Amino acid sequence: MHKEKKMFKLKKNEAEARERILAFWQGKSMGRPALIAYAKNKDYTWQNWESGPMPRRQSDLIPSWHANDCRNRLNSNLYLAEAIPSVCMDYGRALVLLAVLVGGDYIYEGINPWIQPLEGVLDMKVPAFDPQHSIVKGLEACLDAIVEVVGDNGFISTPTQIDPLTTLSLLQLQSNLCISLLEEPEKVKAWTHDATTLFIDCYEHFYRYLAALGYTDTSAWLSVMSESRMEAVQCDFSVMLSPDMFNEFVVPDMKRITSYMDRSIWHHDGLVQFRFIEMIAALPKLKAIQWVFTKREHPSEHINELKRLRELGLSVYTNVHNINDAVYLTKKLGPDGLMIVLPTFEDEKDAFDAIAKIKAAV
Secondary structure: OHHHOOOOOOEOOHHHHHHHHHHHHOOOOOOOOEEEEEEEOOOOOOOOOOOOOOOHHHHOOOHHHHHHHHHHHHHOEEEEEOOOOEEEOOHHHHOOHHHHHOOOOEEEEOOEEEEOOOOOHHHOOOOOOOOOOHHHHHHHHHHHHHHHHHOOOOEEEOOOOOOHHHHHHHHHOHHHHHHHHHHOHHHHHHHHHHHHHHHHHHHHHHHHHHHHOOOOOEOOOOOOOEOOOEEEEOOHHHHHOOHHHHHHHOHHHHHHHHHHOOEEEEEEOOHHHHHHHHHHHOOOOEEEEEEOOOOOOOHHHHHHHHHHHHHOOOEEEEEOOOHHHHHHHHHHHOOOOEEEEOOOEOOHHHHHHHHHHHHHHO
């Protein structure tokens, strides 16, 4: 498939990189782990937005702001190993889209958006996706502006959404949702079912919109590329649930989302979710887990869990704090089904030295 695609101007050895990425999705490798390596592009000067500082909430639907943001993020790096030049527009820090489409709103505190509680949300009918919705049209305008700065230098991924149950927990407040799960479970299931339909229809709309502009690769908010529909699926609210409740309230909607996607990766939000791992692994077309190490964790602290993921047939995608951690993971897990995001390097030579060191660890 990669041989038929137009190559990106900012990427060297793209055909090989696509082969290695595909091997990762298949739980395989090509002699070493798949590696996401960036080096600073010292020839690029960061460009300030033409209108100057502005409250983030106000700039969230300004096309020129997003175009400038994506220009800077795309061009400030060199794309090495399996890093593919891409951008995902940062509307509401990738957290608010589904909440807004069901009728909610949000505010910023600093750089962080907070979805505002919506009184009586559980009794409200979730609307069908409306391609004429003001937010949808606003995002389309932003994407059009981003296209002008990205061109064929890289690709643009679809706007990101978080899952329906977590969205509901923010609109209703987590404590209220916990009560509703016990007292009105069928009402919760009906709401999240309809919100899942909205989620899928929204994704499909923007995927087709970007495909018509020549962009069919996706990455969500991660660095791993897929040559078709892909999402980083998650349910952060599930840390509040027992395995039985996860199976009852999370799995049905997640099955619909992952069945719709061509492949998915699960954003593993904390070790407490590992008690659901067999159910997560059974989701249709779920291929990988994004494992998040905290700032103080060494990979050895969770090596047994990571080995279990591989036993379940799941590939592992993770960021590391340093090259030694990447070497450790390579030695312990082997290269198959492993993708490691390395810290950004000051120059290409440091990156190539690190890649060689990791390859030698195989």
